[in-house]
Amino acid sequence: MNAYTAAILLGALAVAAAPALWVLRVVNQTARWRRTLSEAPVIPISPDGNLWSDGLTWRAIANASPANAYRSPDGSKWWDGKGWHEVVK
Numbered sequence: 001m002n003a004y005t006a007a008i009l010l011g012a013l014a015v016a017a018a019p020a021l022w023v024l025r026v027v028n029q030t031a032r033w034r035r036t037l038s039e040a041p042v043i044p045i046s047p048d049g050n051l052w053s054d055g056l057t058w059r060a061i062a063n064a065s066p067a068n069a070y071r072s073p074d075g076s077k078w079w080d081g082k083g084w085h086e087v088v089k
Contacts, residue, residue: 040070042081
């Protein structure tokens, strides 16, 4: 086998392996994201969904966002342990 044939073979193997590696990367990122969310603090939300508690007082979701809540990558939402809410700016 000459160098040209070996290069073609390596290229074909790389092209064939790329989709499988991409799927593994996506699965790994998803698992990491889910693990991060499961470790995030749970922020108590009132039954009507309008208030959150820091343990001492209840605050309106529309007026303030908890400082210790997990944020979305773009920073526009915060996680209460069950759902996403808009960050108040």
